[in-house]
Amino acid sequence: MYTIEQIRSLIQTGEEKDFYKSYAWQRTAAAARKRQNNECQRCKAKGFYNRCEIVHHIKPLKQRPDLAYDLDNLECLCLDCHNEEHMGKASESSGYTNEERW
Numbered sequence: 001m002y003t004i005e006q007i008r009s010l011i012q013t014g015e016e017k018d019f020y021k022s023y024a025w026q027r028t029a030a031a032a033r034k035r036q037n038n039e040c041q042r043c044k045a046k047g048f049y050n051r052c053e054i055v056h057h058i059k060p061l062k063q064r065p066d067l068a069y070d071l072d073n074l075e076c077l078c079l080d081c082h083n084e085e086h087m088g089k090a091s092e093s094s095g096y097t098n099e100e101r102w
């Protein structure tokens with residue numbers, strides 16, 4: 001299992017894929033999938049079923065490496081919901097940048 005410091009340095013060097021490849025993460029993700037019935041939690045909330053394709057960090061790894069292996073910080077998502085989640089955040093932050101600029 002990576003320590004918080006190791007995760008921070010992986011992020012700084014752009015190697016966070018090493019975190020996702022690690023055995024400790026694979027095991028944690030498997031536990032999260034099991035706990036959430038291997039089902040997309042966003043789709044479930046909307047009343048339909050999609051299989052979990054990604055185990056997403058609710059509080060991003062960058063901000064909270066201490067929650068990297070915390071099951072309460074993990075959410076099973078399908079690819080569509082995961083893309084939406086990250087694209088939504090990206091457009092929010094670029095909107096913010098524009099606001100600052102003007």
Ligand SMILES: [Zn+2]
Pocket residue numbers: 040041042043044050077078079080081082
């Ligand atoms: Zn979904």
Ligand SMILES: [Zn+2]
Pocket residue numbers: 055056057082085086
């Ligand atoms: Zn994600």
